[in-house]
Amino acid sequence: MKEMSEKTGIVDTLEERQPYITRKQEKGQEIPLACDNNSLAGAISQRACVYSGARVVLNPVTDAVHLVHGPIGCAGYTWDIRGAKSSGVETNRSSFSTDMKEIDVVFGGEKKLSNAIDELAGIYRPPVIFVYSTCIVGIIGDDLEAVCKTASKKHNIPVIPVKSEGFKGNKSDGYKAACNALKQLIKRPEKKTVEKKPEIRSESKKPDIKHSKIEKMEIKKPKINILGDFNVAGDVWLVKPLFEKMGIEVIVSMTGDSTAESISRAAEADLNLVQCSGSMTYLAKWMQQEYGIPYQTVSFFGIEDISIALRKTAEYFGSEEMKKKAEKILEAETNRIMPEISRVRESIKGKKAAIYMGGPAKALTLIKGFAELGMEVVIIGTQTGKKEDYEQISYSVRDGTVIVDDANPLELADLLVKQKADLMVAGVKERFIAYKLGVAFCDFNHDRVVEFEGFDGFVNFAKEVDASINSPVWKAVRQRTLNPEPLEPKKTMVESGQEKATIKEEVSEKPYSKKCKGLAPKPEFLHSGQDAVVESEV
Numbered sequence: 179m180k181e182m183s184e185k186t187g188i189v190d191t192l193e194e195r196q197p198y199i200t201r202k203q204e205k206g207q208e209i210p211l212a213c214d215n216n217s218l219a220g221a222i223s224q225r226a227c228v229y230s231g232a233r234v235v236l237n238p239v240t241d242a243v244h245l246v247h248g249p250i251g252c253a254g255y256t257w258d259i260r261g262a263k264s265s266g267v268e269t270n271r272s273s274f275s276t277d278m279k280e281i282d283v284v285f286g287g288e289k290k291l292s293n294a295i296d297e298l299a300g301i302y303r304p305p306v307i308f309v310y311s312t313c314i315v316g317i318i319g320d321d322l323e324a325v326c327k328t329a330s331k332k333h334n335i336p337v338i339p340v341k342s343e344g345f346k347g348n349k350s351d352g353y354k355a356a357c358n359a360l361k362q363l364i365k366r367p368e369k370k371t372v373e374k375k376p377e378i379r380s381e382s383k384k385p386d387i388k389h390s391k392i393e394k395m396e397i398k399k400p401k402i403n404i405l406g407d408f409n410v411a412g413d414v415w416l417v418k419p420l421f422e423k424m425g426i427e428v429i430v431s432m433t434g435d436s437t438a439e440s441i442s443r444a445a446e447a448d449l450n451l452v453q454c455s456g457s458m459t460y461l462a463k464w465m466q467q468e469y470g471i472p473y474q475t476v477s478f479f480g481i482e483d484i485s486i487a488l489r490k491t492a493e494y495f496g497s498e499e500m501k502k503k504a505e506k507i508l509e510a511e512t513n514r515i516m517p518e519i520s521r522v523r524e525s526i527k528g529k530k531a532a533i534y535m536g537g538p539a540k541a542l543t544l545i546k547g548f549a550e551l552g553m554e555v556v557i558i559g560t561q562t563g564k565k566e567d568y569e570q571i572s573y574s575v576r577d578g579t580v581i582v583d584d585a586n587p588l589e590l591a592d593l594l595v596k597q598k599a600d601l602m603v604a605g606v607k608e609r610f611i612a613y614k615l616g617v618a619f620c621d622f623n624h625d626r627v628v629e630f631e632g633f634d635g636f637v638n639f640a641k642e643v644d645a646s647i648n649s650p651v652w653k654a655v656r657q658r659t660l661n662p663e664p665l666e667p668k669k670t671m672v673e674s675g676q677e678k679a680t681i682k683e684e685v686s687e688k689p690y691s692k693k694c695k696g697l698a699p700k701p702e703f704l705h706s707g708q709d710a711v712v713e714s715e716v
């Protein structure tokens with residue numbers, strides 16, 4: 179009972195949502211947070227559906243045709259929601275849909291799908307076609323696998339069904355569906371036989387330098403894959419050169435700036451570096467079992483995490499020369515960017531950040547990034563975190579930080595106010611929650627047009643945080659919220675007589691506040707640094 183009343187105090191929400199919001203726990207304590215469940219009906223989760231999860235992972239494959247089998251609305255998740263850049267072909271910027279109508283729902287959509295594949299294969303001649311299933315396809319039971327198999331034989335290319343019916347689970351299930359599709363593209367390397375499946379090695383264990391792979395590496399150029407980097411705004415292009423300078427070849431980044439051909443060679447790698455663990459750990463584990471390729475979880479955001487990524491990789495390959503090269507890069511790059519980072523630190527001193535991410539890996543790396551900028555994190559949440567992720571998050575933040583799973587907009591708004599956040603870092607759906615409250619915002623997800631990874635990316639991030647926090651616009655927003663102007667006179671159609679209608683000007687006598695009661699943020703939503711006292715209800 180005591181626990182419940184404490185939780186109620188964090189944020190005013192539905193009773194069933196209360197177990198999903200808690201505060202930081204001490205190291206070693208189990209975190210009392212419910213997570214990794216399907217979203218609560220009626221709670222208006224920020225999460226997207228299974229299909230969307232699959233689409234965000236696969237859509238950056240640049241030369242693939244992405245065909246959505248379903249009503250046109252589902253196809254709205256296009257390149258625009260993951261502006262992944264390409265260094266070559268850009269077939270992925272076009273979005274295709276079978277545009278299922280009522281008649282297809284009644285009589286089945288297989289023929290329509292088959293015709294759409296034929297048409298697209300003829301026009302684009304792509305090396306691969308991904309066919310996404312949506313809710314209605316799952317309901318009517320179109321046999322996607324059979325249609326894709328037939329089309330694959332006919333066109334002599336992989337036509338891969340992505341089993342991503344929207345209702346089948348949550349966004350994480352979509353990640354898994356995407357990984358299952360990628361598995362079908364990865365080819366077993368020639369002359370590389372895995373006689374005995376290697377034991378799955380925990381990444382925390384030291385690499386076995388007697389491993390046969392290492393012996394091969396001494397005579398071959400070391401090769402890695404980057405899993406879970408989507409080249410948003412060109413991120414990968416700031417990361418790959420760091421490894422190349424260390425003498426390592428990056429075969430493919432999955433899926434940012436990837437092609438069907440580069441993905442097919444992924445099993446030639448000696449090591450997988452997993453950045454987005456939520457979406458790609460499943461694939462990394464499969465590659466370890468299937469091809470004996472170990473994986474390590476890394477991040478390319480922030481000075482500390484980039485340093486860890488480079489050092490861990492050099493350590494794995496066990497080459498002294500590579501270690502020296504890594505240290506040289508780190509020293510030179512850190513010295514180069516520190517003057518700008520120091521300037522920003524001064525400018526945003528004492529400010530508080532809220533983090534709300536799709537996956538836990540990004541949330542964790544952001545905690546470190548903010549520490550490097552001298553900012554404190556007061557709210558942290560994700561859409562798809564698991565118990566162990568939240569425990570790690572909990573141990574990494576300061577006392578009093580609120581941790582939330584699968585939040586809805588009202589909870590986030592309430593938290594921003596109660597925790598006195600100065601900046602929210604999240605994705606496109608959270609942007610307007612912050613804007614309406616006059617809280618600075620930084621898009622860390624799909625819509626951004628500036629790179630945040632690598633050393634220059636971290637400088638970009640720092641500058642964006644600084645510009646947003648110190649923008650004069652927030653003062654104006656808060657003032658407007660405190661002193662809302664009366665509504666514009668409203669024109670109403672009034673029935674009069676048989677034929678004519680007259681227009682009557684209606685000016686609400688009730689203040690704006692009363693009309694919006696319960697919908698608009700309350701004045702206490704305006705927090706630190708506010709320059710006015712509010713008495714009326716907004």
Ligand code: SF4
Nearest residue numbers: 227229252312313344
């Ligand atoms: S797959 Fe289902 S939940 Fe997802 S966008 Fe389409 S209809 Fe909506």
